[in-house]
Amino acid sequence: MSAMTPAGTTPYYYIPQPSQHPVMMAFGLLLVIYGAGQWVNGAGWAAWVLLAGLVVWLGVMYRWFSEAIHESESGLYSDRIDVSFRWSMSWFIFSEVMFFAAFFGALYWARVHALPMLGNLEHQLLWPDFKAIWPSAGGGVTASPAGTVEPFQTMGPWPLPTINTALLLTSGITLTIAHHALLAGNRGKTIAWMWITVLLGATFLVVQGYEYVHAYRDLNLKLSSGIFGSTFFMLTGFHGFHVFVGMLMLLFITLRLMKGHFTPKRHFGFEGAAWYWHFVDVVWLGLYFLVYWL
Template sequence: MSAATHHGSTPYYYVPSPSRHPAMAAFGLFFVVLGAGQWVNGHGWGAWSLLVGMLILLSTLFVWFREAIAESEGGMYSERIDVSFRWSMSWFIFSEVMFFAAFFGALYWARVHTLPMLGNLDHQILWPDFKAIWPSAGGGLTASPAGTVEPFATMGPFWLPTINTGLLLTSGLTLTIAHHALIANKRAKTIAWMWITVALGLTFLFVQGYEYAHAYSDLNLKLSSGIFGSTFFMLTGFHGFHVFIGMLMLLFITLRLMKGHFTPQRHFGFEGAAWYWHFVDVVWLGLYFLVYWL
C-alpha cells in the first residue's frame, strides 16, 4: 500500500502500491530476447516474437512512466525521493561509463597488444605475410592473410564525424541555456532552446546514418572488416543508440515543459536527462579522437 499521509501532505518516503509493471516489463523483455535470438539464427517467427515483446515493453513503460509523472506532479515525492532519483541516475550513468569502457578497452588491447604480438618474430612462421600495421585495411595487411577480410578504406575525421562533433557540442550548449532559462522561470525560452537541442540530436542521427551508408557503399567498411570494422561499428553504433535514447528523453521532457511540468526549484526529470546528454557528448569526444583521428 502507499505510505499513509494526511490529505495534501507529502510523505517522507513515498511507497507506491503493488504494481504489475515490473512483471509485465520482464515478460516483454523475455519475448524480445527470445525473438531476437531466433531471428538472427534464421527463424522467421523470431521477428514476430521481437515485435510482440517490444509492444508489450513499450506499452508497459508508457503506462509506468505516466503514473510516475502523475505521482510527481501530485506532490507525492519528497526531498528523500529526489535524492533517491539522483543516486539512481548517477549509478545508471556509471554503468554506461563501464559499458563504453569495455569497448574502448577492446580497441586499446587490439592496437597496443594484439596487433604487435601477431607481428612479432614468434608468429612470422604461422603468418609470414602479416604486417602489424593499424588499421589492417588491405590484402596482406589484415589479421587474415588468407584474404577472408576484404580490402576496405577507413573512415577519417573529415567531414561527417567533424560535423557531428559540432552538432553534439552545440546541443550541449543549447541544453545548458535551456536549463538556466528554466531556473530563471523563463518557460517559453526554455522550451524554445529544448526544441533546438532535440533538433540537433535528430540531425546527428541523420548524419550518422549517411556516414554508415557511405562506409558500406563507398569504403567497403563493414562490421566484418576485421577488428577495425568491428570496433568502429560497435563504438559508433552503440553511441548512436545512446544519442537516440537521449534525444527521446529530451523530447519527452520538452513535451512535459509545454504541459507546465517542472519548476525552477524542482526539476530533476530535466536534470537527469541533461546529465545523460552531457555524458553522451563526452563519450563522443573520446570516440572522435580515438577512432577517427588515431
C-alpha cells in the first residue's frame, strides 16, 4: 500500500484514495446518452441535457487526468503501475474494437442477409414493388414500399471521405515521427510534430462536419434514411467522436510535453494516446472501404 511507503520513495504499487470521479464520469455519460437519444427523436430540450452531460464529462476528465498527472510526476508510479496501465489501455482498445465490430456486423447483416431475404419470393407477395438492392435509394426508391423513407442520394468516396482518409493517414505518420523524436530525446521536434498531428485531427473533424451538412442539405441523406442512413451515420458519427477523444488525448500529451513531462524511457502516457490514435486510423480505413466504396 502507498500509505505504508516512506516519504520520498516510489511505492511498489500505488493505490489512490477512494474517488468520486468514476461515478461522476458515469453520470455525465448518462446525460450525454440520454440527451443525444432524445434529441435525435425530436425533443428540443434534450440538446441542453446533452450539453450538460458534455460539461460534466469534460470537467471530471480534466480533474481526473490532472490528479493522475500529479501522481505520476510526484514519483508515485512504479514499473508495476506502468504494466497495469499498458494492460488497461490494451483491454480498453479491445472493447472499442468490439464496439465497432457490432456496427460493422449490423452493416454486414443488412446487406448480405436481411436485404436478400426481404427480396425473396415469399416477401414479393407482400411487397411486389420491392427491389432487393443496396443502397435502398436505387431502383426508383422502391426499397421503401410503405413510403417511410424519403428519396436520398448516397455519399461517395470522393472528395471529402478521401480527403479525410489522407488526413488521418498523414496524422499517423506525423505521430510516429514525433514518437521517434521523443525516443531520441529531441523534445522540440516531438512537440512540433505533435502539434501538426493535433491540427490534422481537428481538420478531419471540420471536414466531416461539412460532409454532414452536405449530406443533409444536398443529398437528403439523414439518420432516418433507412438502414443505409442509420448505419452510415452511426459508423461515421461514432468514429468522429473517437477522433475527437483521440485528438483531446494528443492535445493533453502535447501540453505535457511542453511542460517537460516524459522522458525517452518513461512515456507511456504518450504511447497510450498513440495506440488509440492508430486504432482510430485502422477503423477509418475499414469504414472508408466498406461504407463509401461498396
